[in-house]
Every structure is written in C-alpha cells, then in structure tokens.
Amino acid sequence: MGFTTILAIASVGMQAIGASKAAKAQKSVSQANAAQAAENARIAKENAADVVERGEIAYKDRGLRTRQIIGSARAYSAGAGISLEGGTTAAALQDDIRYAGAADILTMKMNTGFEEKRALNQGAQFTAQSNLYAKQAAGISPFMSGLTAGVGALNQNADILFPSTGG
Numbered sequence: 001m002g003f004t005t006i007l008a009i010a011s012v013g014m015q016a017i018g019a020s021k022a023a024k025a026q027k028s029v030s031q032a033n034a035a036q037a038a039e040n041a042r043i044a045k046e047n048a049a050d051v052v053e054r055g056e057i058a059y060k061d062r063g064l065r066t067r068q069i070i071g072s073a074r075a076y077s078a079g080a081g082i083s084l085e086g087g088t089t090a091a092a093l094q095d096d097i098r099y100a101g102a103a104d105i106l107t108m109k110m111n112t113g114f115e116e117k118r119a120l121n122q123g124a125q126f127t128a129q130s131n132l133y134a135k136q137a138a139g140i141s142p143f144m145s146g147l148t149a150g151v152g153a154l155n156q157n158a159d160i161l162f163p164s165t166g167g
Contacts, residue, residue: 020146055112066101
C-alpha cells in the first residue's frame with residue numbers, strides 16, 4: 001500500500017468524521033434554538049397573564065380614585081351648603097367625574113386587551129419557531145451525513161483506492 005493510498009484512506013475517514021461532527025453541531029444548535037424559542041413562548045404567555053393581572057389592579061384603583069374624588073366633591077359641596085340634589089351643578093359635576101372615571105376604565109380595558117393579544121401572538125410566534133427548530137433538528141442525522149461524505153470521498157478517490165488491473 002503506497003503513501004497515496006494511505007492519504008486517500010485518511011481523506012475518506014476525515015471527510016466522513018468531519019461531516020458527522022458538523023451535522024452533530026448543527027443538530028445541537030437547532031435543539032438549543034428550539035429550547036430557547038420554547039422558553040420565549042412560555043415567557044410571552046406569562047407576560048400576557050401579567051398584563052391582565054396588572055390591568056385588573058389598575059381598573060380597581062381607577063374606580064377607587066373616582067369614588068374618592070366624588071366623595072371629596074360631595075363632602076366639599078355639603079360643607080359649603082351647596083345642594084347635592086339632581087339637576088344642580090354639584091350633581092352634574094359628580095356625574096361628569098363618574099363618567100370620566102368609567103371612560104378611563106374602558107380605555108384601560110381596551111389597552112389591556114391589546115397588550116394581552118400582542119403578548120399571546122408573540123408567544124404563538126415563538127412556539128411556531130420552536131417547532132420549526134425541533135423539526136430541523138429531527139431531520140439532521142450525523143450518521144447519515146458522515147456516511148454520505150464518506151461514500152462521496154470514496155468515489156473521489158476510487159482511482160487511487162481501487163486501481164484497475166488494466167484488463
């Protein structure tokens with residue numbers, strides 16, 4: 001066996017091992033990307049739930065503040081001897097405050113809904129991305145990559161490894 005034959009055999013082996021290692025690394029990267037995207041999806045879902053929870057707290061707080069303002073206005077009006085009966089300026093002012101508070105709460109609920117939907121959409125995108133990476137990883141076979149590269153290298157070096165007898 002000549003030196004050229006030894007180099008050809010080494011070349012076949014090195015190409016097969018190199019392709020197998022490259023495929024293994026690529027598979028590992030795809031698996032890591034799938035795991036990271038899945039974690040991002042989980043976080044996005046948590047963010048959506050957090051948005052709703054913080055919204056509920058904000059609605060209650062805004063309702064409480066509206067009622068406090070109305071209570072203060074009623075106390076001031078009563079202390080000043082202003083009638084609180086329907087049709088008076090003080091009653092109209094309280095109705096306006098109540099309406100403004102309710103409008104604020106509706107706006108907050110709408111914004112909370114938009115933010116929740118945005119976070120859920122982001123989570124769905126991360127889930128799809130995770131699934132894509134997982135499928136990509138499942139489709140990578142280090143063994144088959146190494147085998148294919150080895151067979152290709154054998155084919156390229158066939159004249160060295162399998163010299164014809166000239167017959």
